Structures are given as C-alpha cells and as structure tokens.
Amino acid sequence: MFTSSSESHLHFRKSSYSSARGQDCVEVADAPGVSAVRDTQNREAGHLAFPSTEWAALLRTSAR
Template sequence: MNEPMFRKSSYSGSGNDCVEVADVPGASVVRDTRNRDEATLLFPSAEWRAFLTAVASTAINADTAP
C-alpha cells in the first residue's frame, strides 16, 4: 500500500506545531506534525468536507463581523 501524501496549510509556520492532512480513498487522515509516528485521526470524506466548509464559513463571518 502506498504511503499517504500528507500536506499542511500554507498558513502554518516553519515550526512543528500544526497538523497535516492526507486524502485516502473515502477519507482524510489527520496527524500531528510533532508526533508523525503516533496515532492519526481518520474522517470520512463527507464529514471532513463539512468540517472544512464550517471553518471557512466561520472565518468569512469573523472577517466581516463588526
């Protein structure tokens, strides 16, 4: 089996204090950059997309809030 291709946000700094995400068939895998060999979280694709949509919506609303 191929190793997932993890990526992190371009907003992340150069330190190891963020998370990385990889897409696998039907899901997204999330891991801590400080503990790459430790446990990962697996989210079904639909749930991960809903999470990202909610985060983006909150960020947009926060930017336009009075």
C-alpha cells in the same frame, strides 16, 4: 486512530490551516473516501481518519 504502520500508503502534506511559524502544524492525507490528519510534531502517535464527507463539512464550517 491508526498506527504509523498503516500510514505507508498515505502521502501527508502540511495543512493550509497550519501556522506559518511552523508551530501548531497539522498534516493531512487524502485516500479514497477518507481524509487522515496527524500532528506534525507527533507523527509516531499515528493519525485520525475521517470520512471525506465529514472532513469537507468541518472545513466548510471553519471557513465561515
């Protein structure tokens, strides 16, 4: 996990997997070779970074 100070180069967007009501929101940012994920309501907690290949595999699995 990275701290918020390392997020300056990341551009987070609301994930399409987030709830429409605004609760349970997740934000995602893509960087070369990495996908970062953070909780919208707890941005100060930092984010988790995953290799892009692993993130893509997770999305393929959850789309089934």
